[in-house]
Amino acid sequence: MNNLTSQSPSRDGSAYGRPAQHSNPLLTQVGPGTPCGELMRRYWHPVAASADVKDLPRKVKILGEELVLFRDSGGRAGLLYPRCMHRGTSLFYGRIEPQGIRCCYHGWLFDVQGHCLDQPCEPEDGRHRENARQPWYPVEERYGLVFAYLGPPEKKPVLPRYDNLEDLAPDQEFWSNVGGFGSTGDNSLQVVPYSWLHMNDNVMDPFHVQVLHSTFSGIQFHQKFALMPRVDFFYADHGVCYSAIRELEDGQEVDRISSWLMPNIMSVPDIQFKAGQSSGVSWVVPVDDSHFVQATVMKMPRGGPGFALRVNGKTWGEMSEEEHQRVPGDFEAQSGQGAISLHSEEHLVTSDRGIMMQRRLLEKQMEVVAQGGDPVGVQFDPAKAVVKVRSGNFYRAARATG
Numbered sequence: 584m585n586n587l588t589s590q591s592p593s594r595d596g597s598a599y600g601r602p603a604q605h606s607n608p609l610l611t612q613v614g615p616g617t618p619c620g621e622l623m624r625r626y627w628h629p630v631a632a633s634a635d636v637k638d639l640p641r642k643v644k645i646l647g648e649e650l651v652l653f654r655d656s657g658g659r660a661g662l663l664y665p666r667c668m669h670r671g672t673s674l675f676y677g678r679i680e681p682q683g684i685r686c687c688y689h690g691w692l693f694d695v696q697g698h699c700l701d702q703p704c705e706p707e708d709g710r711h712r713e714n715a716r717q718p719w720y721p722v723e724e725r726y727g728l729v730f731a732y733l734g735p736p737e738k739k740p741v742l743p744r745y746d747n748l749e750d751l752a753p754d755q756e757f758w759s760n761v762g763g764f765g766s767t768g769d770n771s772l773q774v775v776p777y778s779w780l781h782m783n784d785n786v787m788d789p790f791h792v793q794v795l796h797s798t799f800s801g802i803q804f805h806q807k808f809a810l811m812p813r814v815d816f817f818y819a820d821h822g823v824c825y826s827a828i829r830e831l832e833d834g835q836e837v838d839r840i841s842s843w844l845m846p847n848i849m850s851v852p853d854i855q856f857k858a859g860q861s862s863g864v865s866w867v868v869p870v871d872d873s874h875f876v877q878a879t880v881m882k883m884p885r886g887g888p889g890f891a892l893r894v895n896g897k898t899w900g901e902m903s904e905e906e907h908q909r910v911p912g913d914f915e916a917q918s919g920q921g922a923i924s925l926h927s928e929e930h931l932v933t934s935d936r937g938i939m940m941q942r943r944l945l946e947k948q949m950e951v952v953a954q955g956g957d958p959v960g961v962q963f964d965p966a967k968a969v970v971k972v973r974s975g976n977f978y979r980a981a982r983a984t985g
């Protein structure tokens with residue numbers, strides 16, 4: 584190793600001779616066979632909004648794997664390895680039929696579980712076609728999203744329900760979205776060009792809302808975020824929560840509880856500080872080591888206006904480089920950490936306790952999976968599939984603090 588890069592920085596803080604940099608591969612590598620990739624593969628992940636899966640196959644990339652998602656004309660969704668098992672043409676160019684997807688090259692037909700139903704160029708349409716199987720993954724649809732399970736078949740858990748998404752009122756509908764960048768409400772950025780961990784860290788970071796979103800760039804969400812909260816972090820259910828309490832002028836206080844659930848799920852309370860339980864759940868789905876997509880489902884008033892953050896009348900995608908510099912938000916702060924952050928250069932402090940708890944839980948559960956166990960939060964009993972979501976803005980009379 585080069586002495587100049589491995590030695591400690593000099594006492595006067597010179598940038599010369601800094602230590603070698605590195606990321607934490609355990610937390611950032613998500614491909615097959617990696618500890619985090621195998622942990623992630625034990626959970627269901629959203630891959631598309633159901634409404635977007637129509638009569639043309641779609642490319643999906645998740646956890647470093649390229650796949651093709653389609654819906655047969657009988658309405659069933661399917662997720663297949665894209666290289667046709669015959670001679671490798673992509674099923675992205677396939678045709679949707681009542682029973683599955685037909686490869687454009689020689690017409691082999693596969694159903695949503697990869698069974699080969701037809702080989703039209705072969706004698707008797709393929710005498711041994713029942714032995715042919717295109718690699719596939721199971722999918723299920725809920726809350727307007729298509730979820731996929733990429734793990735070992737014998738370990739497939741039930742697809743969770745979330746208590747805050749159940750019982751849709753007649754005047755409500757689900758807003759279900761895959762792609763786009765959460766806090767901007769702007770779909771101009773479909774795939775976010777940096778590690779999933781940046782966004783995952785962000786959710787247990789209740790202090791950045793006081794700085795980045797309120798006192799540095801002006802009020803981006805709501806005036807109450809400008810109050811510095813009293814914060815407590817705690818392990819709950821199968822994840823980490825924070826309680827951020829802000830004292831208000833009217834003798835009330837608001838306890839903003841936010842939750843992160845293993846391994847990449849979050850429920851952030853209403854950013855306009857509306858009272859009550861959070862109305863949504865989001866997933867930070869790794870595309871590969873240095874890209875992710877955000878998926879969100881939220882209960883919304885039926886036919887209501889969508890959400891788009893505007894700065895001086897412009898959406899995030901319409902802002903110039905200079906405007907992004909003058910009014911940075913989550914994207915600027917997170918992309919500024921690089922495509923994959925350099926964890927060797929971090930200095931985690933008291934306010935980062937929630938992030939440390941998340942990372943510790945992730946690493947511990949990677950060990951559980953490596954030793955053949957089941958990580959927290961996977962459930963095999965359909966009767967226990969409903970996950971409690973604690974998140975929300977809870978108002979009460981202010982308590983005297985010592």
Ligand code: FES
Nearest residue numbers: 667669670686689
């Ligand atoms: S390559 Fe798909 S049927 Fe030949």
Ligand SMILES: [Fe+2]
Nearest residue numbers: 766785791913
């Ligand atoms: Fe943020």
